[in-house]
Amino acid sequence: MKHLSQQHRPIRKTLVAAASALAAISAAGGAVAFCGFYVAKADTKLFNKASKVVLMRDDDRTVMTMVNDYQGALKEFAMVVPVPVVLEEGQIHVTDNAIVEHLDAYTAPRLVEYFDRDPCQEEVYATARQTMAAPMADAIAENEAGLGVTVEAEYTVGEYDIQILSAKESGGLATWLKQNGYKLPDGAEETLGSYIKQGTKFFVAKVNLDEQAKTGLKYLRPLQVAFESPKFMLPIRLGTVNADGKQELFVFTLTRDGRVETTNYRTIKLPTGEDIPLYVKDEFGEFYKSMFAQQVERENERAVFLEYAWDMNWCDPCAADPLSNDELRELGVYWMEGDGNDGPRPLRRPSPQPQAKNVFVTRLHVSYDAEHFPEDLMFKSTGDRENFQGRYVLRHPYKGDAKCERADEYRAQLPERFEKEAQNLANLTGWDIDDIREKMNDNDQNYTPPEKVKWWEKLWGGDDKKGR
Amino acid sequence: MALIDHHAFASAAKPRAFPPALKDPRWFQIIALSALLAMGASMRAFEVSPADVLTLFTVSLALQWAMSMIFAIRFDPKSALITALSLSLLLRAEGVIPLAAAAGIAIGSKFMIRFRGKHIFNPANIGIVAVTLMTTDAWTTPGQWGTALWLAALIAGAGCFVCHRAARLDVPLIFLGAFAALLFARALWLGDPLMIPMLRLQNGALILFAFFMISDPKTTPDGFALRAVFAVAIAIIAYILTYQFFLPDAIFYALAIVCAVRPLIELFDEAKPYQWGDRPAPRARNRKPELTPAE
Numbered sequence: 001m002k003h004l005s006q007q008h009r010p011i012r013k014t015l016v017a018a019a020s021a022l023a024a025i026s027a028a029g030g031a032v033a034f035c036g037f038y039v040a041k042a043d044t045k046l047f048n049k050a051s052k053v054v055l056m057r058d059d060d061r062t063v064m065t066m067v068n069d070y071q072g073a074l075k076e077f078a079m080v081v082p083v084p085v086v087l088e089e090g091q092i093h094v095t096d097n098a099i100v101e102h103l104d105a106y107t108a109p110r111l112v113e114y115f116d117r118d119p120c121q122e123e124v125y126a127t128a129r130q131t132m133a134a135p136m137a138d139a140i141a142e143n144e145a146g147l148g149v150t151v152e153a154e155y156t157v158g159e160y161d162i163q164i165l166s167a168k169e170s171g172g173l174a175t176w177l178k179q180n181g182y183k184l185p186d187g188a189e190e191t192l193g194s195y196i197k198q199g200t201k202f203f204v205a206k207v208n209l210d211e212q213a214k215t216g217l218k219y220l221r222p223l224q225v226a227f228e229s230p231k232f233m234l235p236i237r238l239g240t241v242n243a244d245g246k247q248e249l250f251v252f253t254l255t256r257d258g259r260v261e262t263t264n265y266r267t268i269k270l271p272t273g274e275d276i277p278l279y280v281k282d283e284f285g286e287f288y289k290s291m292f293a294q295q296v297e298r299e300n301e302r303a304v305f306l307e308y309a310w311d312m313n314w315c316d317p318c319a320a321d322p323l324s325n326d327e328l329r330e331l332g333v334y335w336m337e338g339d340g341n342d343g344p345r346p347l348r349r350p351s352p353q354p355q356a357k358n359v360f361v362t363r364l365h366v367s368y369d370a371e372h373f374p375e376d377l378m379f380k381s382t383g384d385r386e387n388f389q390g391r392y393v394l395r396h397p398y399k400g401d402a403k404c405e406r407a408d409e410y411r412a413q414l415p416e417r418f419e420k421e422a423q424n425l426a427n428l429t430g431w432d433i434d435d436i437r438e439k440m441n442d443n444d445q446n447y448t449p450p451e452k453v454k455w456w457e458k459l460w461g462g463d464d465k466k467g468r
Numbered sequence: 469m470a471l472i473d474h475h476a477f478a479s480a481a482k483p484r485a486f487p488p489a490l491k492d493p494r495w496f497q498i499i500a501l502s503a504l505l506a507m508g509a510s511m512r513a514f515e516v517s518p519a520d521v522l523t524l525f526t527v528s529l530a531l532q533w534a535m536s537m538i539f540a541i542r543f544d545p546k547s548a549l550i551t552a553l554s555l556s557l558l559l560r561a562e563g564v565i566p567l568a569a570a571a572g573i574a575i576g577s578k579f580m581i582r583f584r585g586k587h588i589f590n591p592a593n594i595g596i597v598a599v600t601l602m603t604t605d606a607w608t609t610p611g612q613w614g615t616a617l618w619l620a621a622l623i624a625g626a627g628c629f630v631c632h633r634a635a636r637l638d639v640p641l642i643f644l645g646a647f648a649a650l651l652f653a654r655a656l657w658l659g660d661p662l663m664i665p666m667l668r669l670q671n672g673a674l675i676l677f678a679f680f681m682i683s684d685p686k687t688t689p690d691g692f693a694l695r696a697v698f699a700v701a702i703a704i705i706a707y708i709l710t711y712q713f714f715l716p717d718a719i720f721y722a723l724a725i726v727c728a729v730r731p732l733i734e735l736f737d738e739a740k741p742y743q744w745g746d747r748p749a750p751r752a753r754n755r756k757p758e759l760t761p762a763e
Contacts, residue, residue: 170659190659190660193658193659194658194659194660197657197658197659198658230713230714231714232714257604258562258604261609261611262611263610263611263716264610264611264667264668264671265611265614265615266512266611266612266613266614266615267611267612268513269513300616302614302615303614370661371663374660374661374663374664374667375664375667375668378716380607380609380610380716381604382560382607382609383561383562383603383604383605383606383607384515384560384562384607385562386515386562
């Protein structure tokens with residue numbers, strides 16, 4: 001159902017964005033670059049086994065929101081999350097899926113479209129448009145049960161039955177979890193043992209079917225926990241124990257100061273701003289997935305990728321509106337005054353507002369497994385407030401009748417431009433360049449690719465003394 | 469202007485493989501750090517702009533020159549260059565003001581915070597610690613070098629050469645040995661995969677810190693035994709700050725703390741104070757310089 005609503009969004013949004021983009025142009029005295037429309041093509045199931053976690057972090061205060069796209073039977077659902085302290089009931093909360101989806105949409109990599117103007121007129125200016133794909137979901141960790149285990153607290157929050165456990169040793173905890181119906185993957189005991197020795201508590205949750213039925217929802221809502229701890233980190237190790245291939249994780253952080261990065265793994269910016277062939281518009285989801293996989297491989301599978309870093313006051317182009325104050329408060333931004341109205345605000349903000357929200361959002365994307373990410377993700381908040389977004393550009397050539405010297409020049413350089421786009425795409429995604437050229441030809445970007453010249457042909461091609 | 473000329477000592481010494489101009493290990497350090505900076509900017513996409521680098525160099529060199537005038541010693545740009553390069557490699561900031569402050573504190577501390585003729589803090593280190601504590605607009609990026617083994621080996625290789633020339637190779641080796649022992653002991657105790665301590669040790673920033681920061685001959689004790697104490701103390705404190713206090717900048721704080729108490733350690737230091745250009749091998753400790761310029 002959520003998919004439907006997102007598919008309906010684009011048209012309305014495009015109109016709003018068009019107006020604001022124009023406003024930005026005039027205000028900036030004709031500056032071109034960074035304006036845009038938004039045409040949503042929300043594909044929320046791009047990545048399998050994907051988790052989304054939102055972390056509000058300010059000094060030692062942390063609010064963690066965990067989203068899962070658990071697909072199986074609800075009574076089978078179970079999760080175990082290491083937490084640094086025993087949580088009181090008031091520190092646990094269930095929130096709305098829509099808020100995290102909104103944050104996801106707001107920060108997602110985006111496609112921007114520009115239309116070349118009549119080359120016979122003075123300047124080529126651009127308008128833009130874009131689509132984006134938002135992934136979804138979570139597979140945090142499953143578990144089981146044991147001895148020497150203390151149930152520090154038990155709560156029912158929303159549709160979840162929650163227990164906070166502390167344990168003396170991993171064998172006992174593993175047995176306890178098993179006895180209580182949690183499935184523990186092989187090898188989880190060692191990881192549990194490591195957490196126990198570090199004084200970690202365990203937050204275990206199962207679905208309370210009665211409460212779940214009352215919600216009337218077909219999915220599980222995100223769980224939230226609020227706590228204070230000097231550790232700014234995300235436990236990922238239990239999730240890697242299954243060794244069932246790689247897992248996708250999206251971490252959204254909300255901080256006061258600026259961008260967040262990992263301290264024990266490299267954080268790398270996703271390639272951005274490249275011109276790519278027009279046909280990618282129809283397969284942006286595939287493009288994003290392939291490009292991400294290619295970048296992961298290029299960094300030897302050991303990097304965390306920065307996909308978005310932005311001041312929450314605005315966006316340009318906007319893949320979705322910035323979050324409202326109420327939504328931000330819900331996600332843990334406690335210094336934010338609520339703005340009174342409940343729903344997301346249909347307000348697009350094309351430029352920094354005078355009343356700064358003082359919230360900086362970072363979107364990190366990591367594809368991890370135990371081999372390449374043996375240690376939990378450790379974070380650090382930096383003072384870097386420079387904006388960054390994953391943004392890919394489509395440039396539509398001018399189609400009209402243009403008769404002037406410049407038009408000839410313009411048309412003459414198009415094949416070169418198309419070839420560059422093809423190469424960009426091949427380079428970003430690892431797709432075959434000939435397939436790309438073929439698709440471009442089928443999609444209204446006809447050109448003759450440069451002939452492949454062997455290096456020795458360049459060397460001796462000019463004379464007639466070579467063999468035939 | 470110079471009250472003493474270190475190269476005079478050099479000419480009095482035995483002939484050696486390197487010409488006198490290259491005897492000063494700081495030249496090698498400058499070359500190595502410049503290469504790493506160029507590599508970081510091109511291959512590791514360091515977030516360091518030409519304006520940042522220019523600011524660091526300008527402030528460091530200008531202040532070094534001004535202080536040299538005030539304290540009536542010969543102006544020698546080498547140490548200031550090393551400070552500027554180290555800060556370019558390790559410190560990031562929003563705007564150039566925090567960087568200018570870091571360079572100013574770094575060079576200033578060398579002349580102002582002294583004890584028994586030696587400056588107390590490693591200049592680049594105290595610059596980093598001071599500005600990251602003072603403002604959120606400055607930060608370090610411990611993860612930026614990544615954990616690639618070849619890169620760690622490259623930094624360590626260059627570092628070994630420079631430290632050997634500076635007669636301080638023992639410091640990074642003892643520090644890394646002690647730190648590695650602590651990390652592996654922790655992993656064994658926790659039952660963690662040994663990849664965890666391995667990756668921590670392969671972190672390029674840690675290797676850089678070990679070979680190019682804590683090994684500064686001017687801010688390490690002169691006797692071997694005390695240097696070992698110094699290096700082990702940094703490792704222990706860095707470990708505690710990392711795993712008990714969860715500070716991402718633990719190594720920098722650890723060095724600053726140990727440097728702050730170093731004068732006490734050095735009360736027992738009978739070795740001859742290091743002069744730039746001293747040979748790697750231990751030497752007679754009977755010659756006392758009349759004055760140690762701040763370099």
